[in-house]
Amino acid sequence: MLRTHTCGELNISHVGQNVILCGWVQKSRDLGGMTFVDVRDRYGLTQLVFNTDTDFGLRESARQLGREFVIKASGKVIERTSKNAKIPTGEIEIAVDNLEILNSSRIPPFLIEDETDGGEELRAKYRYLDLRRNPIRNNLVLRHRMAQEVRKYLDGLGFIEVETPVLIKSTPEGARDFVVPSRMNPGEFYALPQSPQTFKQLLMVSGFDRYFQIVKCFRDEDLRADRQPEFTQIDCEMAFITQEDILHIFEGMTRHLFKTVKDIHFGAFPRMQYADAMRIYGSDKPDIRFGMQFVELNDIVKGKGFGVFDNAELVVGINAKGCAEYTRKQLDELTEWLKRPQIGATGLVYCRYNSDSTLKSSVDKFYGEDELTNWAAAFNAEPGDLMLVLAGNADKVRKQLNELRLEMGNRLGLRKKDEFAPLWVLDFPLLEWDEETGRYHAMHHPFTSPKPEDIPMLDTAPGTVRANAYDLVINGTEIGGGSIRIHDRDLQALMFKHLGFSKEEAQKQFGFLMDAFEYGAPPHGGIAFGFDRLCSIFAGLDSIRDVMAFPKNNSGRDIMIDTPSTISADQMTELKIKTTV
C-alpha cells in the first residue's frame, strides 16, 4: 500500500506514530508560518500541518497544492492545539516530513463538498467528481451494505442466488423491451429482461425451492425521477409455500435490513386489503406515516339541495388537523392545485372548525351550523381543524383525494424522511380494465394465480376476481410486490385466454413455461423488491438516481460517457440492420 492508514482512522491514541496518508486536498489555509491542508479520502479527513520553521521548502510545496490534488504525505501524528470535535480525527494532525504529489488536478467545475454549487447537468457530466461528495458516496456505501445484508439474510435461510440470462426473448406483454440484434442469427433479436419472472418459475419447476437474485432489469419506458431504463431487483421465489410464508420471510428480510442498516426495530407490519386501501386512502400504496384517513359523507351530505354532492357517486374528505387558519388565498391556491390536469378535480369544498368552535364552510348556503356539526363529528374534528371535501365518480375522486392527502401531509410535515411505516397491501385484483386497448390486463403479471374461490367469476365478472397478490409499501412507495403463481397448465392457458391471447400466441411466447408445468411443477410464489427504491427510501431520498453510481438522465442518456451514440456502418452491416431515421 502507498499508505499506512486512511484519512479517517487516526486519533489521539496514535500520537507519536509515523504514518503515511494518501488522499485528495480538500482545502488548505495559511496561518502565520504554517500551512494546514485537509486531506480527504473515502474514510474521512485528516489535517496535515506544514511549518516554515521546520522545513521552509516543504511548506512552500504545500502552499502550491490545489484543490483535489492527489497527495501522499508522511509524518508524525501530533495532538492538535485547537481540536475539532466534529470529526473523528479532530484531536490530531500530521506534522508532515515528506510530501509527494501523486497527481495534480484542474480546478473542479463545482465544489466537492456536501452542499455543492454544481447544477444537475454539470454534476452528471462530471459524475466521477460528484461521486466524491460525502452524501453521494454514503448512498452507495449504504447500498452495498443493504445488498450484503439481503444476501446474508437469504443465504441464512437456504436461498440460492442463481444468475438468470440477460439475453432473453422479447414478449409483447407488459412494458416495452430493449432489444439486441443477433449477429449469429440475422434478422433475430434478443430482449433484455424486464424481470427474470419466467426463469425463476422454471427454477421452481427444477426444484430450487428457494431462489433469489439481486439482478439488473430493463424497461424501455419514458423516464422520470424514480424510473431508469436499467434498475435492480431483489428477485425471489419459493416453492411448497403459502402466501403467509412469503409474507413472513420477506417481512423478516425488511425487518433485518432496518435493524442492521438503520438500527430501527419493527414489530409485525400492519396489513390492509387492497379494497380497504383504496377506500380509506384512495391508493394501493398508502403512506401510513400519518392518519388523515378518508371520511365518506354520502349519508350526511346528500339530499340537502347541493347538486354537486347530490349528483356525486361519492362525497369524501379528509381532516387537515390544525389548518383552520388557512386563508381564503391559501384555499384558492389549493383548489387550483387540485384542478390541474395532473389531478383533475372539479373543485374543493372546505369547512373550517374555528378555534372559537364556530363552523364555516364554502357551502354555507346548503349546510347550516347543525349539519356542519354532523360533518365535524364524522371527521372527528376539533376546533382548529380544516375539513376538505371532494365529490364525484368514486374511483376518480379517491385518487384526487389521495393526492390532496399526500400534499397536506407534506405541508403539515407529517411525511418525515427518518420515519418509516411499512405496510402489506393484500388481495389485489387479478385483472384491470384497460381503456386504451379495450381489454383486461394482468394487474400484476399473467402468471399470478386467482384466489381459488374467485375462479368461477373469471367468466362472469373478471374485474372482481381477486389474486393471491401482495405489495410491500413503505412510506407510500411500493417497494416490493409478488404473488402466488399459477403452476397448472390449464389454468395458465385460461389466464392467457382472458388476457386476449390466442392459443397460438400463448404457445409461441410462453409455451416453454406451460410445457414445464406438465412435468411436475410445484406450487410456488415469490416477490420482487425494487432495490433502487428501497435504497433511496433508506437514504431518505426522493429520486433513485443518487443511489446509482452512473444513472441516466430523463432522455436515457449518460452525458458523462455520451451514450447512446451512433455505431459504425460496419457494425450495422455485420448485424444486418439499418436505421430508418
Place this chain on the structure above:
Amino acid sequence: MLRTHTCGELNISHVGQNVILCGWVQKSRDLGGMTFVDVRDRYGLTQLVFNTDTDFGLRESARQLGREFVIKASGKVIERTSKNAKIPTGEIEIAVDNLEILNSSRIPPFLIEDETDGGEELRAKYRYLDLRRNPIRNNLVLRHRMAQEVRKYLDGLGFIEVETPVLIKSTPEGARDFVVPSRMNPGEFYALPQSPQTFKQLLMVSGFDRYFQIVKCFRDEDLRADRQPEFTQIDCEMAFITQEDILHIFEGMTRHLFKTVKDIHFGAFPRMQYADAMRIYGSDKPDIRFGMQFVELNDIVKGKGFGVFDNAELVVGINAKGCAEYTRKQLDELTEWLKRPQIGATGLVYCRYNSDSTLKSSVDKFYGEDELTNWAAAFNAEPGDLMLVLAGNADKVRKQLNELRLEMGNRLGLRKKDEFAPLWVLDFPLLEWDEETGRYHAMHHPFTSPKPEDIPMLDTAPGTVRANAYDLVINGTEIGGGSIRIHDRDLQALMFKHLGFSKEEAQKQFGFLMDAFEYGAPPHGGIAFGFDRLCSIFAGLDSIRDVMAFPKNNSGRDIMIDTPSTISADQMTELKIKTTV
C-alpha cells in the same frame, strides 16, 4: 410451509415424529403388499412406505404415482428394517398416512438421474428438467457458495460492491459489442459492456479506493465450450496500491475460496515471469500440476548434419516419463495429431530410452548413441522415458510443444480434476503485434500501464515493453487477469497513439476517462476473474455451461425459450431500425 421437513434431513433421531414432506417421485417399487416411493427434493431423498394392510386405498393411490409427480405426504418417521448407508436418510422411512398429488407429470424425455440418457440438445430444450439432476444442481449451489464467499472476503476488507451500468457505449477496441437501439434517441445505440473497465477506473477517480462487483459482461464472439455471449466477472479495482498489494489480496481471495468451499489449504502461490512461462511451457497459462518442462537442445543437436535441426531457430522437447514403450503406431498417430492444422507442427522427432538402457531415436542416421546420451542427460531422462522433440520457428514451436505437453499430460493422467495448481504469471508484454491489422494491439487493454523503466522503448522497440500486468492461472486456465492502470492523461494519450488511434478518435471514445485523469486521479490497478471458469474449475468441469443455469448453445441460442427470435414490425418501427436480411 406445505411441509414440515425437507427430504434430506430426517434421520434416526426423528423416529416417532409426524412429518410432512413435499417433493418429486424419484422412483417407486412394489414389494409384496407394500409400495416404496423415493421422494426427492433439493436436499435429498426420503423413502415413503405404503402398506396394503394399513390402508389399501392409500397404497393403491401410491401405485398410481408416476416419475416426477409432485406429492405431499404426511406420516410417521419409522426405522427401516433394511438400511441404506449411502444416503443420510437411509436409516428411516415414512409410514405414510396421507398422500396428496400436488401436480402430475408427463413422462420426462430423459432420466432425471446423475447419469442420464438424454443427449445435449434434448437436455438443453428441457433445461428445467436437466437442472433437477444432482450434478447440475450441485454446480449451481457451488456457484452460489463461491459468490457468497467472494463477497464475504472482499466486504471484510472494506471493498464496496458498486453496480455499473449495462447500457453503455460501443467502442471499437477489443471484441465485438452487442448493441441496443435507443428508442428515445433514434439512430443511436447503447452497447452492452465487455467489462466495467472504464467505470471502475472512474470509481477510483471518485475515491472509492476498494471496489468490486460480480457482474454480467457480454461479448459478441463466435462461441465454444468455455465461451458464452454473456458471462460473469468478479471485477475488482483498488487505489493507492502497488502490484504486490493486488497479488496479495486476490491470492488471499482465491485461497479463501479453496479453503471455505473445498477445504483445500494453500501456501503462497508460485510466480513466474511471462517470458519464463513461454520459454519453459510455451504458454502464458501453464498447467503446473505436472512438470514435463521444455528442454532446449540447440547447443547439443545442431551441426550434426541434420538439416531440420540445423535450420531451426529452436529445437526443443519434453520428456514423457515412462513412455518408452510407445509403439511405432502410437508415435505415428502422435505425429499425425501434431501435424493437424490446429497445431501445425511439421514433424516429431523422438528418442526412446529403453528399459535396457539403450537409446533409440527416429534420427539415428544423424545422432549416435553417444549423442543420444547427451540428449538423455539434457532431459534428465531415465530408462523407460520417451523424449519428444520439435524444431522450427521459436514462437511457433513452443506453442506446438505446449499442445503436445498438455496432451501427454492427459494421456499420462497427470491433469487430475481434483488437484489444483494456481500460478501467477507476471510481467506480460504491453503490446502484441497483430498480423492481420498490421499494428500493435494492447495485450491486456489500452489502460494497462507500461513498466516505467520500459517507457523509453515504446518508440524504439514497442514489442519488448513490459506491462504491469498479471494473470492468475489455475490448472492451465487463465482465471484472472489485471494490471496497474495508467492514471496520467499524457501517458494514456501516448498509449492510444501507439495503438493507432488518432487524437480525435481517442478523445471521442475515451475522452471522458482522459478528462477524469485531469481532476486528481489516484494511482490504481485491479483484476477481473472469470467467475464462470473459476466455478467450472472448482466443479471439475471442462465447460462453463454446467455452472450456468440457462446457457446458450454454440449459435448463441437458448433453445428452451427459443431465442433470439423475430420481433414485431411495430417494435422495429418504434426503434427506427430495419433488418437487411
